[in-house]
Amino acid sequence: MSRASWILIALSPIAVWAAEIVRPVEAPATRFAVAGFEELDDDVYSTDMAVSAEYSPFKAFSVYADASFRFMSYSYEYSTEGYIHNYCNLHVNGFNETYVGAKFFFLPNFGLNFNWRVPPGEGSQQNRFHRMNMEPFALLHFSRDLTVGTSLRYNSFIEDNHYKPGDEIGFKASFIWTLGWNEERRSGWKISETFLYQARFEESENKNLAKPYSKMKDAYRGMKMAFDASRHFNILGLPFGIGLNYEIHKGTLFGFETGHRLGIYLEALP
Numbered sequence: 001m002s003r004a005s006w007i008l009i010a011l012s013p014i015a016v017w018a019a020e021i022v023r024p025v026e027a028p029a030t031r032f033a034v035a036g037f038e039e040l041d042d043d044v045y046s047t048d049m050a051v052s053a054e055y056s057p058f059k060a061f062s063v064y065a066d067a068s069f070r071f072m073s074y075s076y077e078y079s080t081e082g083y084i085h086n087y088c089n090l091h092v093n094g095f096n097e098t099y100v101g102a103k104f105f106f107l108p109n110f111g112l113n114f115n116w117r118v119p120p121g122e123g124s125q126q127n128r129f130h131r132m133n134m135e136p137f138a139l140l141h142f143s144r145d146l147t148v149g150t151s152l153r154y155n156s157f158i159e160d161n162h163y164k165p166g167d168e169i170g171f172k173a174s175f176i177w178t179l180g181w182n183e184e185r186r187s188g189w190k191i192s193e194t195f196l197y198q199a200r201f202e203e204s205e206n207k208n209l210a211k212p213y214s215k216m217k218d219a220y221r222g223m224k225m226a227f228d229a230s231r232h233f234n235i236l237g238l239p240f241g242i243g244l245n246y247e248i249h250k251g252t253l254f255g256f257e258t259g260h261r262l263g264i265y266l267e268a269l270p
Helices: 003-016
Strands: 031-041 044-058 061-079 085-090 098-107 110-118 131-141 146-157 168-182 187-200 220-235 238-248 260-268
Touching: 146 187, 187 238, 220 260
Parallel strands: none
Antiparallel strands: 031 044, 031 260, 044 061, 061 085, 061 098, 098 110, 110 131, 131 146, 146 168, 168 187, 187 220, 220 238, 238 260
């Protein structure tokens, strides 16, 4: 097999990254994870497989990538109001959004997270623009078992086909508990809560229309929340964990409205 083929195989996980997941603010580290997600968004159910990798050659710097493949996306309606009606619609499936980025500390406990999002393949009909994200962040080791992280968030989009989405700003806060954690063996419980407030502070612009009609009136603001619990083990010197992740980005906390994602994942910490 040629060297180019091996390079393509090595980079293939980077080409299949997933829809963006709300992650806690963390220091650079080396990790690899595979996850399966079930999502309900705008009355559409989706099943994704996600892969994520981060490599840290030293403690203050890391590079990472996130990717996913959407296996199935469908909606279903049933009604008996005056008639019997069944409706099932199979939506797009295929590669989803792709993220590559880096994060580093430029001062003790203060750093910068930068990533670039590539538009999705056939796995999504949303967010089909290149996006640059910058997040200066701070980490505070509040106690032995609790780390508090905060970050400011700025998203800017690249114009495509004379359409320019409006820029976004946000604020993220996360709380990470490590219960019974053995740093040397990298084993124990890890529980996190993450809150993200984000707003589009300028309207998107459709430059195909005359200037008075080009504004899209799509300014918004909203919050996402994510909860994560994992148990890590060390077997034969290999640290790995299994975890459960729940995210809400449009519905209510315990409701059944749109905007929920539930996933299970395996994570290695080489």
